[in-house]
Amino acid sequence: xxxxxxxxxxxxxxxxxxxxxxxxxxxxxxxxxxxxxxxxxxxxxxxxxxxxxxxxxxxxxxxxxxxxxxxxxxxxxxxxxxxxxxxxxxxxxxxxxxxxxxxxxxxxxxxxxxxxxxxxxxxxxxxxxxxxxxxxxxxxxxxxxxxxxxxxxxxxxxxxxxxxxxxxxxxxxxxxxxxxxxxxxxxxxxxxxxxxxxxxxxxxxxxxxxxxxxxxxxxxxxxxxxxxxxxxxxxxxxxxxxxxxxxxxxxxxxxxxxxxxxxxxxxxxxxxxxxxxxxxxxxxxxxxxxxxxxxxxxxxxxxxxxxxxxxxxxxxxxxxxxxxxxxxxxxxxxxxxxxxxxxxxxxxxxxxxxxxxxxxxxxxxxxxxxxxxxxxxxxxxxxxxxxxxxxxxxxxxxxxxxxxxxxxxxxxxxxxxxxxxxxxxxxxxxxxxxxxxxxxxxxxxxxxxxxxxxxxxxxxxxxxxxxxxxxxxxxxxxxxxxxxxxxxxxxxxxxxxxxxxxxxxxxxxxxxxxxxxxxxxxxxxxxxxxxxxxxxxxxxxxxxxxxxxxxxxxxxxxxxxxxxxxxxxxxxxxxxxxxxxxxxxxxxxxxxxxxxxxxxxxxxxxxxxxxxxxxxxxxxxxxxxxxxxxxxxxxxxxxxxxxxxxxxxxxxxxxxxxxxxxxxxxxxxxxxxxxxxxxxxxxxxxxxxxxxxxxxxxxxxxxxxxxxxxxxxxxxxxxxxxxxxxxxxxxxxxxxxxxxxxxxxxxxxxxxxxxxxxxxxxxxxxxxxxxx
DNA sequence: GCAAGGTC
Numbered sequence: 001x002x003x004x005x006x007x008x009x010x011x012x013x014x015x016x017x018x019x020x021x022x023x024x025x026x027x028x029x030x031x032x033x034x035x036x037x038x039x040x041x042x043x044x045x046x047x048x049x050x051x052x053x054x055x056x057x058x059x060x061x062x063x064x065x066x067x068x069x070x071x072x073x074x075x076x077x078x079x080x081x082x083x084x085x086x087x088x089x090x091x092x093x094x095x096x097x098x099x100x101x102x103x104x105x106x107x108x109x110x111x112x113x114x115x116x117x118x119x120x121x122x123x124x125x126x127x128x129x130x131x132x133x134x135x136x137x138x139x140x141x142x143x144x145x146x147x148x149x150x151x152x153x154x155x156x157x158x159x160x161x162x163x164x165x166x167x168x169x170x171x172x173x174x175x176x177x178x179x180x181x182x183x184x185x186x187x188x189x190x191x192x193x194x195x196x197x198x199x200x201x202x203x204x205x206x207x208x209x210x211x212x213x214x215x216x217x218x219x220x221x222x223x224x225x226x227x228x229x230x231x232x233x234x235x236x237x238x239x240x241x242x243x244x245x246x247x248x249x250x251x252x253x254x255x256x257x258x259x260x261x262x263x264x265x266x267x268x269x270x271x272x273x274x275x276x277x278x279x280x281x282x283x284x285x286x287x288x289x290x291x292x293x294x295x296x297x298x299x300x301x302x303x304x305x306x307x308x309x310x311x312x313x314x315x316x317x318x319x320x321x322x323x324x325x326x327x328x329x330x331x332x333x334x335x336x337x338x339x340x341x342x343x344x345x346x347x348x349x350x351x352x353x354x355x356x357x358x359x360x361x362x363x364x365x366x367x368x369x370x371x372x373x374x375x376x377x378x379x380x381x382x383x384x385x386x387x388x389x390x391x392x393x394x395x396x397x398x399x400x401x402x403x404x405x406x407x408x409x410x411x412x413x414x415x416x417x418x419x420x421x422x423x424x425x426x427x428x429x430x431x432x433x434x435x436x437x438x439x440x441x442x443x444x445x446x447x448x449x450x451x452x453x454x455x456x457x458x459x460x461x462x463x464x465x466x467x468x469x470x471x472x473x474x475x476x477x478x479x480x481x482x483x484x485x486x487x488x489x490x491x492x493x494x495x496x497x498x499x500x501x502x503x504x505x506x507x508x509x510x511x512x513x514x515x516x517x518x519x520x521x522x523x524x525x526x527x528x529x530x531x532x533x534x535x536x537x538x539x540x541x542x543x544x545x546x547x548x549x550x551x552x553x554x555x556x557x558x559x560x561x562x563x564x565x566x567x568x569x570x571x572x573x574x575x576x577x578x579x580x581x582x583x584x585x586x587x588x589x590x591x592x593x594x595x596x597x598x599x600x601x602x603x604x605x606x607x608x609x610x611x612x613x614x615x616x617x618x619x620x621x622x623x624x625x626x627x628x629x630x631x632x633x634x635x636x637x638x639x640x641x642x643x644x645x646x647x648x649x650x651x652x653x654x655x656x657x658x659x660x661x662x663x664x665x666x667x668x669x670x671x672x673x674x675x676x677x678x679x680x681x682x683x684x685x686x687x688x689x690x691x692x693x694x695x696x697x698x699x700x701x702x703x704x705x706x707x708x709x710x711x712x713x714x715x716x717x718x719x720x721x722x723x724x725x726x727x728x729x730x731x732x733x734x735x736x737x738x739x740x741x742x743x744x745x746x747x748x749x750x751x752x753x754x755x756x757x758x759x760x761x762x763x764x765x766x767x768x769x770x771x772x
Numbered sequence: 773g774c775a776a777g778g779t780c
Binding site: 200 | 774
């Protein structure tokens with residue numbers, strides 16, 4: 001049997017279709033819980049099976065699980081063991097791998113793909129040591145690329161996989177050791193741990209740096225002056241002072257007084273030009289996020305909806321760096337498929353261009369050997385998807401079209417005007433040839449049409465205005481922009497950047513849109529910058545990339561790189577441990593500051609988030625016990641104190657962050673409390689009696705007791721597997737995977753045999769069978 | 773309860 005292993009199911013399906021010339025059979029292995037694609041290829045029974053990315057990983061041995069038992073430093077030289085992260089696929093791989101005579105690794109054509117391939121190969125070899133193997137390399141799943149890859153099979157690049165493995169180890173060791181150290185120092189254990197990592201920490205540092213720049217920013221006052229001018233034919237337009245901004249007050253006052261309403265202005269010169277605007281480059285993941293963000297779709301939503309459309313077969317693979325279409329992509333037929341759809345006129349217009357001059361797509365600078373740029377793969381109707389998904393689909397289709405279209409052309413005018421010896425100017429612009437902007441009408445700058453003007457024209461000043469302004473600090477990062485900066489700096493990957501931002505939000509380091517850091521983030525970044533600067537800088541990734549290149553070229557061994565990395569981390573710990581007390585103090589002050597909500601209106605002390613003896617949290621006055629002012633806070637979720645102040649109560653607005661939910665903008669705690677009381681009063685009027693917290697606790701206790709009683713009753717007289725006492729969801733899944741669906745199935749099964757198949761202890765199985 | 777990287 002010939003086994004072909006791909007990185008994901010969709011790749012397996014499409015490669016099988018191409019190699020079999022559509023004579024493929026989808027086979028389900030219910031016991032294994034996987035699907036494969038099978039056919040005859042070169043007279044051999046052939047099975048194509050998809051993985052789900054990495055199905056194995058690495059970790060420390062179990063005895064390191066206790067954070068307090070070992071010192072964080074022990075992790076540096078701790079043993080590293082392989083772990084299974086996807087049991088179903090690992091089992092299936094072994095079962096099928098055992099029967100294989102030859103295996104082709106057909107995972108993605110990049111470093112992680114090589115590592116994923118070697119991981120799979122190692123699993124197959126563990127049950128079939130003599131199996132023959134080779135590697136297929138392809139950049140797009142097109143008939144051309146795939147047949148070429150399978151006609152030119154090559155060898156597995158173990159050095160490249162080693163490079164990937166080195167990255168795994170370094171990330172784990174540095175991340176875990178520093179995370180534990182910082183968390184233990186700050187006394188933040190359990191859910192509140194403070195994470196550190198090669199990618200997340202430099203990303204967080206960017207946000208903290210920007211916030212510091214904003215704080216250090218000193219605004220400078222400046223003025224702008226506009227004059228409204230009218231032509232003889234009574235058409236008006238606005239002219240502004242030639243430098244736009246005026247930083248000296250005396251000049252602003254002089255210019256303003258020289259502009260006399262009712263007086264004359266004279267056109268000094270008119271310069272007409274043409275400006276050409278190149279069409280945009282193809283979307284890669286980063287550019288897609290930025291564009292989706294720009295039309296008001298959050299990075300998370302764009303990611304989720306794109307994934308749906310990819311799985312439905314409408315759009316190409318979502319994670320790619322490439323901004324250059326590979327040659328094997330059939331661009332013309334991708335355009336032709338839109339003839340007769342909503343995009344008919346655009347497709348036809350492009351085909352006309354293609355017939356005349358051939359298709360000349362734009363291209364960016366980045367190539368990704370694993371996947372082509374983002375593009376549509378099937379035509380769709382609006383009714384095929386949700387409204388927001390259509391927005392995404394349309395964006396991708398229009399961008400795809402735009403990459404083949406011509407330049408947009410603008411006529412521009414620059415007019416210089418004399419007003420009483422002061423230099424004024426105005427600019428005009430008009431789109432004369434839509435070009436690619438017809439296909440891609442997003443963020444189109446508006447025309448600025450001026451009346452017909454000629455040199456020497458005398459105009460009437462009908463109005464004047466003086467604007468008093470201040471320079472603005474650099475703006476905070478929006479999510480799309482942050483992802484682009486991460487891409488430019490080379491940190492994270494196309495597949496992980498969005499997740500890294502989510503991680504920083506759920507770790508309570510950043511919040512809001514645009515993004516801003518909590519005080520805790522300041523403290524963590526300050527501490528790391530001082531004592532472990534390596535981990536906060538993008539240079540660590542650059543160095544790692546360089547080392548990985550050397551490993552993959554065989555110039556240096558993986559173990560040498562790891563040894564050097566561990567030595568470096570050990571010297572970082574020398575510094576950390578010397579300054580243990582300082583670090584603890586500075587981290588804890590960050591923690592305290594995040595809890596200050598505002599000033600107490602009764603006594604003027606700080607209000608902060610505190611905990612009662614019973615563990616319930618509330619906003620209390622730091623002047624306690626002299627002042628006992630307090631306000632309630634929701635019982636669950638992370639409380640984030642924002643920098644927006646309620647003008648009425650001098651308190652910062654708060655929001656509640658719960659993982660997996662949208663943040664709850666609670667606003668000013670005092671306003672919220674007042675509203676809540678109003679609602680209570682109204683409820684009382686309407687005869688609705690609110691539950692007190694004691695009543696609530698009682699009710700929950702009662703409900704839990706009732707549920708327990710029901711479970712016990714069922715266990716005494718079970719009707720389905722899940723009724724059996726001690727049989728949890730994990731075991732139920734394992735039983736189902738082995739074909740045990742009902743009580744009768746279990747009764748009829750042999751305990752020892754079933755134990756071998758499922759990995760459940762035979763003692764447990766026998767105990768369950770006893771009840772039946 | 774630790775990372776970052778795949779994929780869903």
